[in-house]
Amino acid sequence: xxxxxxxxxxxxxxxxxxxxxxxxxxxxxxxxxxxxxxxxxxxxxxxxxxxxxxxxxxxxxxxxxxxxxxxxxxxxxxxxxxxxxxxxxxxxxxxxxxxxxxxxxxxxxxxxxxxxxxxxxxxxxxxxxxxxxxxxxxxxxxxxxxxxxxxxxxxxxxxxxxxxxxxxxxxxxxxxxxxxxxxxxxxxxxxxxxxxxxxxxxxxxxxxxxx
Amino acid sequence: xxxxxxxxxxxxxxxxxxxxxxxxxxxxxxxxxxxxxxxxxxxxxxxxxxxxxxxxxxxxxxxxxxxxxxxxxxxxxxxxxxxxxxxxxxxxxxxxxxxxxxxxxxxxxxxxxxxxxxxxxxxxxxxxxxxxxxxxxxxxxxxxxxxxxxxxxxxxxxxxxxxxxxxxxxxxxxxxxxxxxxxxxxxxxxxxxxxxxxxxxxxxxxxxxxx
Numbered sequence: 001x002x003x004x005x006x007x008x009x010x011x012x013x014x015x016x017x018x019x020x021x022x023x024x025x026x027x028x029x030x031x032x033x034x035x036x037x038x039x040x041x042x043x044x045x046x047x048x049x050x051x052x053x054x055x056x057x058x059x060x061x062x063x064x065x066x067x068x069x070x071x072x073x074x075x076x077x078x079x080x081x082x083x084x085x086x087x088x089x090x091x092x093x094x095x096x097x098x099x100x101x102x103x104x105x106x107x108x109x110x111x112x113x114x115x116x117x118x119x120x121x122x123x124x125x126x127x128x129x130x131x132x133x134x135x136x137x138x139x140x141x142x143x144x145x146x147x148x149x150x151x152x153x154x155x156x157x158x159x160x161x162x163x164x165x166x167x168x169x170x171x172x173x174x175x176x177x178x179x180x181x182x183x184x185x186x187x188x189x190x191x192x193x194x195x196x197x198x199x200x201x202x203x204x205x206x207x208x209x210x211x
Numbered sequence: 212x213x214x215x216x217x218x219x220x221x222x223x224x225x226x227x228x229x230x231x232x233x234x235x236x237x238x239x240x241x242x243x244x245x246x247x248x249x250x251x252x253x254x255x256x257x258x259x260x261x262x263x264x265x266x267x268x269x270x271x272x273x274x275x276x277x278x279x280x281x282x283x284x285x286x287x288x289x290x291x292x293x294x295x296x297x298x299x300x301x302x303x304x305x306x307x308x309x310x311x312x313x314x315x316x317x318x319x320x321x322x323x324x325x326x327x328x329x330x331x332x333x334x335x336x337x338x339x340x341x342x343x344x345x346x347x348x349x350x351x352x353x354x355x356x357x358x359x360x361x362x363x364x365x366x367x368x369x370x371x372x373x374x375x376x377x378x379x380x381x382x383x384x385x386x387x388x389x390x391x392x393x394x395x396x397x398x399x400x401x402x403x404x405x406x407x408x409x410x411x412x413x414x415x416x417x418x419x420x421x422x
Contacts, residue, residue: 051357077300090274093276099281100281108319109319118329121332146262
């Protein structure tokens with residue numbers, strides 16, 4: 001049996017996504033914490049694992065994998081019947097589009113190093129919260145509109161969780177952290193609630209990963 | 212035969228990626244220009260096609276598809292034997308990771324609306340160039356390190372173009388536009404040159420799309 005090792009940070013959205021996928025699959029894994037606030041991601045030993053200096057990285061099946069969504073696609077392909085992606089090409093396209101609406105259009109813009117640079121440029125610590133509210137808010141608003149679609153159900157796509165939900169939940173966690181009012185995004189909020197009621201999502205939560 | 216329609220903007224990296232894929236497949240398509248500078252992406256008619264108000268969108272096979280990489284994955288699945296993604300799960304994981312190193316970790320941070328907001332916050336037009344140089348530069352540096360890998364060849368993965376190259380080339384086009392010196396990224400520059408010599412990449416280039 002291969003030992004699975006997740007290099008991640010408890011509060012990182014990208015790490016959170018991969019934890020959800022691993023928990024959904026019921027895979028046991030060891031965690032190696034990479035403390036972003038202590039710059040552990042810039043340590044030469046970690047850069048040999050992840051040349052980008054990002055979290056997460058996953059050691060599995062004799063590979064070291066990087067990039068959360070590329071990891072989830074790998075898990076979806078190598079552990080089939082998991083439903084992370086739908087059965088049809090159009091369905092998969094839709095789930096990927098919803099995933100990227102978060103993972104490309106919101107999350108990178110609100111990443112620690114980007115927002116810290118904005119604070120540096122403006123010289124105002126308050127710029128951090130304003131930035132988060134603006135870009136998470138507009139991103140979730142766009143996602144809310146995308147979810148007004150017949151393919152949406154109890155979850156982002158149909159009635160079982162997919163990769164899109166693995167992206168939505170960490171983003172909603174972040175939105176709440178920055179005090180963003182979710183009542184204006186009822187579909188997003190409802191799907192997050194449905195996910196958060198599931199044991200796999202609970203086990204993957206930052207509060208559980210922090211311990 | 213289904214008519215294929217690409218809604219895009221000549222200078223948009225995401226539109227450029229999809230043009231490369233369509234050209235690589237030899238698919239004929241009609242272009243509907245969405246002029247971002249004239250806010251055509253915020254027109255209610257376009258928002259019905261793309262609720263996020265982003266380019267590109269692709270009308271194909273009776274679907275309207277959004278999100279450039281989700282479109283490319285769809286084309287890869289429905290027009291097989293194209294080599295956009297490798298034959299193995301580990302290979303596909305690698306190509307996706309390289310793609311996301313550009314499409315998630317560089318491109319969104321340098322998007323028009325983000326950088327315009329930085330200019331607004333700082334009140335300095337010069338902040339635009341500084342931002343581009345910083346984030347494109349550090350992103351290409353990370354990509355350069357990732358490409359120091361036995362799976363890299365004439366192209367990002369092996370000796371035929373994949374989705375990763377469709378992401379790399381528009382980012383290099385942008386880097387040059389902002390005056391970023393590519394000699395410090397020799398692998399990136401070499402791969403971009405190999406791509407740019409191919410007819411499909413030439414046909415997809417912004418200068419060709421602008422006409």
